[in-house]
Amino acid sequence: MTGASIGLLAAGGAVLLGAAGAGIGALTLFNKVIPRQDMVRVNLDEMADMAKWEEYKKVIHPRKEWLLARPSEHLTIKSRDGLTLHGDYFPADETSDTIVIAHHGYTSMGMNDCSSMCSFFLKKGADCLIVDNRAHGKSEGKYIGFGILDRFDCLEWIKYAVSRFGENKKIILYGVSMGATTVVMTAGFKDLPKNVKLVVSDCAFTSPYDVFSHILKRDYHLPPFPVMNINDELCRRKAGYGFKDYSTLTAVKDTEVPILFIHGKDDNFVPTYMTEQNYMACRSPKDIYIVENAGHAASLYENPEVYETKVEEFVNKYSPINA
Numbered sequence: 001m002t003g004a005s006i007g008l009l010a011a012g013g014a015v016l017l018g019a020a021g022a023g024i025g026a027l028t029l030f031n032k033v034i035p036r037q038d039m040v041r042v043n044l045d046e047m048a049d050m051a052k053w054e055e056y057k058k059v060i061h062p063r064k065e066w067l068l069a070r071p072s073e074h075l076t077i078k079s080r081d082g083l084t085l086h087g088d089y090f091p092a093d094e095t096s097d098t099i100v101i102a103h104h105g106y107t108s109m110g111m112n113d114c115s116s117m118c119s120f121f122l123k124k125g126a127d128c129l130i131v132d133n134r135a136h137g138k139s140e141g142k143y144i145g146f147g148i149l150d151r152f153d154c155l156e157w158i159k160y161a162v163s164r165f166g167e168n169k170k171i172i173l174y175g176v177s178m179g180a181t182t183v184v185m186t187a188g189f190k191d192l193p194k195n196v197k198l199v200v201s202d203c204a205f206t207s208p209y210d211v212f213s214h215i216l217k218r219d220y221h222l223p224p225f226p227v228m229n230i231n232d233e234l235c236r237r238k239a240g241y242g243f244k245d246y247s248t249l250t251a252v253k254d255t256e257v258p259i260l261f262i263h264g265k266d267d268n269f270v271p272t273y274m275t276e277q278n279y280m281a282c283r284s285p286k287d288i289y290i291v292e293n294a295g296h297a298a299s300l301y302e303n304p305e306v307y308e309t310k311v312e313e314f315v316n317k318y319s320p321i322n323a
């Protein structure tokens with residue numbers, strides 16, 4: 001379940017429309033979206049209607065309960081800017097040559113978004129590390145990174161895994177929504193450790209600028225200028241990054257890591273075309289799976305068997321677990 005919530009953007013947008021100036025509206029929008037949220041905010045309508053949601057819970061709840069009953073170890077590392085980042089490590093039943101590092105969506109946390117897929121990976125024999133992104137869950141941070149900052153944190157988790165488990169430990173990066181953007185952006189690092197063998201990206205947006213502009217146009221019929229330009233400058237001054245500082249479209253042109261792109265065809269929050277753009281621009285080995293009837297971050301729950309088969313086939317092709 002993802003924390004991507006149009007409610008946050010809508011709240012800022014409502015003020016934006018009634019504000020005397022774009023600057024006031026942009027500041028309100030920034031304050032609703034970029035700082036750390038006090039609670040997990042989930043708009044279930046972004047995933048599915050309530051009838052579907054009841055079916056999805058039949059997938060989510062048993063898997064999460066199974067995962068939480070397993071042995072685990074709580075981990076912390078330091079980000080490059082001094083934040084304490086938290087994660088939970090779940091070892092497979094037998095010694096594994098592979099670890100999955102999983103990243104969640106906006107205003108959510110690792111155990112919410114990644115427990116279902118990590119239960120699958122564990123049963124296939126891989127270790128799993130489920131992390132809380134900066135400014136989410138137990139991890140420190142005042143401002144949400146939207147992949148721009150989180151990619152550096154992901155790189156630190158990768159370095160931790162290599163240091164702890166050795167140079168021969170294979171790493172799979174898995175992410176949903178903002179987490180998918182994070183892992184795709186991470187794949188673009190020139191100094192990415194060779195341990196990273198593949199990426200599974202579920203409904204990534206191409207950049208924060210692109211996804212915020214999409215919401216402004218869709219819900220308020222507003223162009224990006226001047227609201228996004230003002231927000232970009234606010235974010236640079238307050239959070240230390242700009243919305244256009246990096247993009248998945250740049251990362252996929254710079255990486256050699258195989259990437260499986262997944263997206264729900266009925267995703268109204270992050271448009272499906274963003275994953276299609278990523279796929280077309282990607283120069284490394286790749287595949288794409290567009291899931292019929294799936295809303296935002298709901299592809300796994302819409303058709304678990306096919307989703308997991310696609311992931312398993314991709315993993316077996318490029319980096320088989322315990323092979």
